[in-house]
Amino acid sequence: MRILIVEDEPKVASFIRRALEEESYAVDVCSDGIQGRDLASEVDYDLIILDLMLPGLPGIDALKAIRDAKVATPILILTARSKVDQRVKGLDAGADDYLTKPFAIEELLARTRALLRRASGDSTGLxxxxxxxxxxxxxxxxxxxxxxxxxxxxxxxxxxxxxxxxxxxxxxxxxxxxxxxxxxxxxxxxxxxxxxxxxxxxxxxxxxxxxxxxxxxxxxxxxxx
Amino acid sequence: MRILIVEDEPKVASFIRRALEEESYAVDVCSDGIQGRDLASEVDYDLIILDLMLPGLPGIDALKAIRDAKVATPILILTARSKVDQRVKGLDAGADDYLTKPFAIEELLARTRALLRRASGDSTGLxxxxxxxxxxxxxxxxxxxxxxxxxxxxxxxxxxxxxxxxxxxxxxxxxxxxxxxxxxxxxxxxxxxxxxxxxxxxxxxxxxxxxxxxxxxxxxxxxxx
DNA sequence: GTCTTCGACGATCAGAATACGCATGGTGAC
DNA sequence: GTCACCATGCGTATTCTGATCGTCGAAGAC
The missing domain is CATH 1.10.10.10 (Winged helix-like DNA-binding domain superfamily/Winged helix DNA-binding domain)
Structure with missing residues (x-):
């Protein structure tokens, strides 16, 4: 199970990364939307965690770009609590789920499990x-x-x-x-x-x-x- | 598109109902978990909105009962902001999504769209x-x-x-x-x-x-x- | 050290025995 | 009638047996 994190705040990124790695997922991190979009179409991730508040290419555009590239990977977006509008746009743009910052890490793990289970063709264990x-x-x-x-x-x-x-x-x-x-x-x-x-x-x-x-x-x- | 709301607070229930009806969904409301469970297995809903804080049968048990009854309908659960644990359990028990109270109605509509789209059109559901x-x-x-x-x-x-x-x-x-x-x-x-x-x-x-x-x-x- | 011999071990084959999956027809519940 | 389930019998892929053949390597001769 390979997961991509697109997040510009180093602290948050490494926090999530560590939590996911403890659950033995393989984790890649990148810090901006353009890179995220490119990685998403090159590598066959099982899940993408995307922060909507990014420098450069705004997260919402990265999201649309990924979906336009016919990448079907489940996407979980991270937004600020106050930005209801952003979340709405995100879901309508093809995100599968969102979390509001700040969030409990346990919650992120639960959502990750839910999304992966939903998408599972279960190719692990080769x-x-x-x-x-x-x-x-x-x-x-x-x-x-x-x-x-x-x-x-x-x-x-x-x-x-x-x-x-x-x-x-x-x-x-x-x-x-x-x-x-x-x-x-x-x-x-x-x-x-x-x-x-x-x-x-x-x-x-x-x-x-x-x-x-x-x-x-x-x-x-x-x-x- | 038919939606079931399981919610005991009349004010909240009718608030949601009105919003959904404005979007021209067919809406049923019931106020406790047992009734909710029974309705869910009798009627072929397209979405169930389930408040986890219910009198009688606790919401989480109603949720499990519905899933046990092989009802595949997407379920959106409503929880209090503070109860992270409840949300986690809910998702693991088969809920597809959740909202924390209080929520913006616009957000509920967006999630509803997302779940229905998911259930009928693309990835999940079909x-x-x-x-x-x-x-x-x-x-x-x-x-x-x-x-x-x-x-x-x-x-x-x-x-x-x-x-x-x-x-x-x-x-x-x-x-x-x-x-x-x-x-x-x-x-x-x-x-x-x-x-x-x-x-x-x-x-x-x-x-x-x-x-x-x-x-x-x-x-x-x-x-x- | 190298060559030869010999016995034990492993590889392979063909045919026999078996188990498996499928079709079909029948029974009982509703 | 329809649906769920059960039992029988048949053809065949799979599994196993037993015999033969091949190979490895230790031991002794040189």
Whole structure:
């Protein structure tokens, strides 16, 4: 989740930034409307927090510019308590929400959650090793941008390995996590599925991501130089 | 456009009512939370304005009850300026916006416009995947402009899938959201309803929107190239 | 140190067994 | 009649088995 703050008062900006970063959002700050507008169209933010009282390009114009650029990111505007008119214009210009200064930081966080939840396509939680990417929410797997179709066992195995990439995973560990508890130890299904995965994921790459650790198990990682 | 006001102070209620009626909205007023909750689930409002400081059922509980009743209508809550905590809880409980008393009437109108626009026109409110459009406020579903009639179970399933389009939805997830809690796991109702939906939505299209994810569940999305 | 041998371990394949998803028809409630 | 739900049976993708083949590396010979 990446958030842009457009705010000229350094104190306020860093105050908000810290609060958001504590909630583990990625935060960018810029201090004027022109820069804000440009950043907003270059970077795909999840939320923009925009102070309407800015030097240079007035906030309301920056807001309109962003919306004119077809940026659909939710926008939360900050205004002075007294400027009712400004807020009204802001909402009509396409802001999704506003806060009046001064505000309680807790409130800002709540509004942030609300806006993000509303807009959520939830793309967080991507697993990535080298150019292999796995999206747990839609079970989509790609390598180098190329989609890879996996059966559900193959997928489960790969997800487990990606969540533990770098570690050596023994057969019992894999069995426990990917297969049932009453897993028959005297079978080679795991080897078979590793083989299936290699075919679908590492085939054609001279440096595969799935490595055999003889005598122990398997590991998924970037081949070290 | 029909709006419900839940407000116990007669003066405030009629003040808001008059302002909204001047903007030619249809306005209903009730004075307590229980009645408000019932009305909200009986009538298909476009917006609910809910005072959090009510006698009887506290406003926050009324709010939760309304959301629990699967009412998707945008809700604007009114709170006292000082009660930051209440506002935060309100937003987290599913309110879409709030105003602090006392407020300028002009501001209420602006927020009303913003919420209604959001609910009907663009980002939030209307659910859309490809040319399939679902309007939660009136349960209307169209594909390619063509109206589609759904039974209520079919509708509930589709709405859930559209709200989570792109994600893989497992049978337990679907059961929990669309069926009761005491759902019998050993039946194939879900499969059957998926089949019904496919017949009504994807029939005639060579690229359907409902996809089976073998071994996991189903997902609703645009077929990727 | 290097080469060869040998056994253990891992990879792979094809076919069998299984589980899964889907269509369809039927039942009961309203 | 309509709607929600259930049960059966079928075709097929997926999973698993078992056998064979390949490979790694330790140990001994030189």
């Amino acid at each position: 697993l990535q090793v080298d150019d292999l990417i796995l999206n747990p929410t839609n079970h989509e797997v790609t390598r180098g941008g190329q989609r890879i179709d996996l059966t559900s066992k193959e997928y489960a195995l790969l997800e487990y390995m990606m969540r533990n990439s770098g570690r050596v995973l023994t057969r019992p560990m894999i069995a426990e996590h990917v297969w049932d508890l009453d897993f028959d130890t005297f079978t080679n299904v795991i080897d078979v599925y590793i083989s299936y995965l290699r075919n679908k994921i590492d085939r054609g790459y001279d440096r595969g991501l799935i490595h055999t650790v003889r005598g122990s198990g398997y590991t998924l990682k970037l081949t070290d130089a | 659910l859309q995947v490809d040319d399939l459009i679902l309007n939660p406020t009136n349960h209307e579903v169209t594909r390619g402009g063509q109206r589609i009639d759904l039974t209520s179970k079919e509708y509930a399933l589709l709405e859930y899938m559209m709200r989570n389009s792109g994600r893989v939805l497992t049978r337990p997830m679907i059961a929990e959201h669309v069926w009761d809690l005491d759902f019998d796991t050993f039946t194939n109702v879900i499969d059957v309803y998926i089949s019904y939906l496919r017949n009504k939505i994807d029939r005639g299209y060579d690229r359907g929107l409902i996809h089976t994810v073998r071994g996991s569940g189903y997902t609703l999305k645009l077929t990727d190239a």
